[in-house]
Amino acid sequence: MKFKLIFLLLCMGNSFSIYAQSNINRYSIIPAPVKLKPIKGAFIWTKNTTIKLSGDASFDIVKKELSAIGLKLSVSSQKSSILIVQDKNIQASEGYKLSVNPNQITIAAANIEGAYWAVSTLKQLAGTSIYGKVANIPCVEIEDQPKFGxxxxxxxxxxxxxxxxxxxxxxxxxxxxxxxxxxxxxxxxxxxxxxxxxxxxxxxxxxxxxxxxxxxxxxxxxxxxxxxxxxxxxxxxxxxxxxxxxxxxxxxxxxxxxxxxxxxxxxxxxxxxxxxxxxxxxxxxxxxxxxxxxxxxxxxxxxxxxxxxxxxxxxxxxxxxxxxxxxxxxxxxxxxxxxxxxxxxxxxxxxxxxxxxxxxxxxxxxxxxxxxxxxxxxxxxxxxxxxxxxxxxxxxxxxxxxxxxxxxxxxxxxxxxxxxxxxxxxxxxxxxxxxxxxxxxxxxxxxxxxxxxxxxxxxxxxxxxxxxxxxxxxxxxxxxxxxxxxxxxxxxxxxxxxxxxxxxxxxxxxxxxxxxxMNVNYRMPDIYGFSPKSVFVDQTYLKLDNPLKSTVLHYTTDGSTPVKSSKIYSGPLLINKPQQIKLAAFRPNGNPGEVYVINYERQAYQKAITSNGFQKGLKFSYYPKYYKSVTKIKETDRTDSAITAKIDIPVKEKAPSFGTKHTGYFYAPQDGIYTFYLKADDGSNLYMDQKLLIDNDGLHSAIEKSAQIALGKGYHPFELLFIEGGGGYTLQLEYSVGDGKRKPLSESDFYH
Structure with a gap:
């Protein structure tokens, strides 16, 4: 009765969303519960914690799952229990209620599926402590159910x-x-x-x-x-x-x-x-x-x-x-x-x-x-x-x-x-x-x-x-x-x-x-703050943003692959000469993530083209043929052309496979280091100042590649080639200047 009263009060008001910033570290549950109310304190789960079952005997598999966790440390003064209750009043299919207070955890569900999902939430609340000798679980009230069956x-x-x-x-x-x-x-x-x-x-x-x-x-x-x-x-x-x-x-x-x-x-x-x-x-x-x-x-x-x-x-x-x-x-x-x-x-x-x-x-x-x-x-x-x-x-x-x-x-x-x-x-x-x-x-x-x-x-x-x-x-x-x-x-x-x-x-x-x-070989979050093709005029700094603080970044400058004994990145690195840097993040268990390769090139600002009555937009050409590479696009295959304000494909009835070309000028509003980000499915190449800047060619799923170039203020020749091999396409181009935020290219950026 007490357990049901708690949730009655919860439904009446004072409910808490897990989305509040102050509770993310304490309740990092995925997927986020529908309702969560934080409570001060913690439940200490040890080998002496009793696990009790009340209701349908089929729930015994849930009891066995909890019993198998195998915590080893006993705390003699701690009297605690986990109670598994069948509650047929829970209407939602696979829904459950989870109550954690300092002395007892109560799992309530109408069926075994709901009870099992409560256990999954409980494991996440315990976090890595569940693999130790004692588990520390933050007190909480949760009422949860799935959006999709x-x-x-x-x-x-x-x-x-x-x-x-x-x-x-x-x-x-x-x-x-x-x-x-x-x-x-x-x-x-x-x-x-x-x-x-x-x-x-x-x-x-x-x-x-x-x-x-x-x-x-x-x-x-x-x-x-x-x-x-x-x-x-x-x-x-x-x-x-x-x-x-x-x-x-x-x-x-x-x-x-x-x-x-x-x-x-x-x-x-x-x-x-x-x-x-x-x-x-x-x-x-x-x-x-x-x-x-x-x-x-x-x-x-x-x-x-x-x-x-x-x-x-x-x-x-x-x-x-x-x-x-x-x-x-x-x-x-x-x-x-x-x-x-x-x-x-x-x-x-x-x-x-x-x-x-x-x-x-x-x-x-x-x-x-x-x-x-x-x-x-x-x-x-x-x-x-x-x-x-x-x-x-x-x-x-x-x-x-x-x-x-x-x-x-x-x-x-x-x-x-x-x-x-x-x-x-x-x-x-x-x-x-x-x-x-x-x-x-x-x-x-x-x-x-x-x-x-x-x-x-x-x-x-x-x-x-x-x-x-x-x-x-x-x-x-x-x-x-x-x-x-x-x-x-x-x-x-x-x-x-x-x-x-x-x-x-x-x-x-x-x-x-x-x-x-759990020794899962996951892909680590990406490290930010660089482009594989980076440039500088006089000097620059490599400033890395590693979102996974439990990892350590190691790097090399001699062309070798980073290992745990390689130099540790501890702050911005001065770059004042052309060089290659390889870096990787290492997990606490010693496993490395992706190896990133950064090639630095010294450039002078590319001189801009003098405006000669340029108009807004890009010239667009359409080629309804199957190509394996953008380099195979032929002018004799062109069937349509237009002026586009931005990077799009203004063709109503598109062929299953086709190629496109956008040509004109990109306007650089200031002298600076410009980073371009090209995402394409299938292939696409970006040319700036009549040189290949990003090679994202070939038949592949949506992949983003980036590169930098030093541009002087003014107009610069621009060409973007793209192929769609069949099965749906993606074509996105964004840019940033210096340390500024990236943004999509818009009509104010293009001329012809």
Whole structure:
């Protein structure tokens, strides 16, 4: 009764937001709780603290989780207890209440999931002390519940394999930040990872391969970063050949499912069909239209939807999958399907005529609809990638939205009555390279910002991270790509971004000591205060801003890679001659972060061009062709031109792939050192005074690069080249002068 009264008073007023500055260090919880009231004092948790259970016996797993923490120090005068209570009056799904006072901690939840999330909050309140002999937990009252019911993490185990111990570890990482869905991509061209008893060849042979081009790419990068090495445990000698791979038996998967369930996590299996099936079609070529099962123009040849033998195979596979996984969902994939072979088969033509199908896209939908009916008969619900929309999607399927370059897909799906899980690549694909803006980009994600009505918003189940492992062969590399971005998505999924970026950044910086204690190989926050291509006129100072105060910066000036014995950066460094500086931050455990390379060049101020009746704006040219490099853009391909006030692409109907050119003059308002920041997806080059300043060329995801130049006051020749290879684009250009703040270039900066 006392516990309920506390929260009644809390709801009436005097509630506290965790976002208050003075409490960030004391309550650095991610995701931020919905309601938090600070209380003076602390609860001292020792090995003598009793853990009591009141209510549903199923909560015993929560008691075991707390008991397993294993604190060693006893304090004889301290009488304390942790009470776990089932409170069916808590209406919110997965909601919980957590009360911490000096003598007792009370966890109240309606179900085991809510109780487990309370434990996750409790662990974060304890921080690194939970790994010591005694835990010191600040007193507090918390009332919490999630914004979204689907808070997922996707992991591709087909391209590179991760064993059961690694998956259990990832589940532990997920639950600390209240993620509740683990989507396993179990099959693809590169490997079949789940035992299917009807077809033992799928894992006996399909789970193993000789090294492919993805492995070779990893091994090349491993020459400078050992995290790209393929773990030796994932190799096996088969018929005298050393093969890479691995798979999960159904018995092993049952154990993993139970491990996840006990921690509030649901595992959703994905068996990708009809495309991405070469691991199966190599073994059973009769599944494909051609009877060969190789590579097509863009993707591997899919299984054929015009043969009854295909459906027999698929139904046999999914019968076992449905029986194994208790989740109500099965993911069919249904993305990136090479359909050309279907056009060449008479049986497909006959089927299309019989079913009234007008295109191969509708033929793919025929396959999906038929499989969905089978899933429904098994008591399951079908999930597929958003390509399902192209040929028509039934209202009962669930869509995963990933193609950020198709922004109308969520609205179209919800108009059709479909539930949607949001993981657009620009925010949620954690295999994409990281830069200084990656964490903020994830935090800025609004799953509702797709022109949805209030009714349509209710069909958004939640959000999910996606990690594809073509170039992620090891657990260390996986952790590096996921953390700390997973923390930002956790807050988007649970609370939203109401706290604001600055508040979140301070709390996330306080989380790194916890990640260190768990030996997570996270990407450290970026060090600021320099550009890789830096310049000076007479002299300058290198002034570094290291946001992670627990790390130590070491640097070298002789070209060698910094180590712990290298010089320590303790303040501004005088730069008065051309030189190269390499620096890295070192964690308390001795692990280094990124190695930054700064090349200093002495420059005189570049002389400006005399104005000759210049007008505002830049000349813009458009080239609707596919290019792999901006250097390949040809004037003969140009179809459109215009004058633009700023860096934009004023073309209404854009081709899937294209190139652009902006030319004119940049006006420097004063003599100074100008730093330009170019972010592009795909490639872009910036030329100033007819020389290449920033090379950000090639086909890649959104990456920012910067460089400095000494400019005299006045007009300077400017050219920006850009290519979009397909799949959505980013083109942003900002600048700063001296130590000033960076800002976007605007109409006042450009002339022609």
């Amino acid at each position: 689907w808070r997922g993490m996707h992991l591709d185990v087909a391209r590179h394999f991760f064993d059961l111990a690694e998956l259990r570890l990832m589940i532990d990482r997920m639950t600390l930040y209240k993620f509740n869905k683990l989507h396993l991509h179990l099959t693809d061209d590169q490997g079949w990872r789940l035992e299917i008893k009807k077809y033992p060849e799928l894992t006996a042979k399909g789970a193993w391969r000789t090294l492919n081009n993805q492995d070779s790419a990893c091994l090349k990068m491993a020459e400078t970063n050992p995290d790209f090495n393929l773990p030796e445990k994932n190799f096996k000698v088969i018929n005298g050949k050393k093969m890479y791979g691995g798979f999960y038996t159904q018995s092993e998967m049952k154990g993993l499912i139970k491990y996840a369930q006990d921690r509030g996590v649901e595992i959703i299996p994905e068996i990708d069909m009809p495309g991405h099936m070469m691991a199966a079609t190599k073994l059973f070529p009769w599944l494909s239209s051609s009877g060969a099962g190789g590579l097509g123009k863009d993707f591997s040849e899919p299984i054929c939807p015009c043969k009854e033998s295909t459906f027999e195979f698929a139904e046999n596979v999914f019968t076992e999958v449905a029986a194994l996984f208790p989740s109500k969902y099965i993911h069919l994939g249904a993305d990136e399907v090479e359909k050309d072979s279907w056009k060449k088969l008479p049986e497909c033509d006959e089927l299309m005529k019989k079913e009234g199908l007008k295109s191969v896209e509708e033929l793919q939908s025929y396959f999906i609809h038929r499989m969905e009916k089978f899933f429904i008969n098994k008591g399951k619900k079908l999930i597929g990638w958003d390509e399902m929309l192209e040929g028509g999607m039934s209202a009962t399927a669930t869509m995963m939205y990933w193609r950020a370059w198709v922004p109308g897909a969520p609205k179209k799906a919800t108009e059709n009555g479909n539930e949607v899980i949001m993981l657009p690549g620009e925010f949620c694909y954690f295999d994409a390279p990281q830069d200084a803006g990656s964490l903020k980009k994830v935090y800025s994600f609004d799953p509702y910002n797709y022109n949805l009505t209030e009714a349509q918003k209710k069909l958004i189940l939640g959000v999910q991270a996606a990690t594809w492992t073509e170039t992620i062969p090891s657990l260390r590399r996986l952790e590096y790509m996921i953390f700390p971005r997973l923390l930002a998505l956790a807050e988007v999924a649970w609370t939203g971004s109401a706290a604001g970026w600055d508040d979140f950044l301070k709390r996330s910086n306080n989380q790194y000591s916890m990640l260190d204690a």
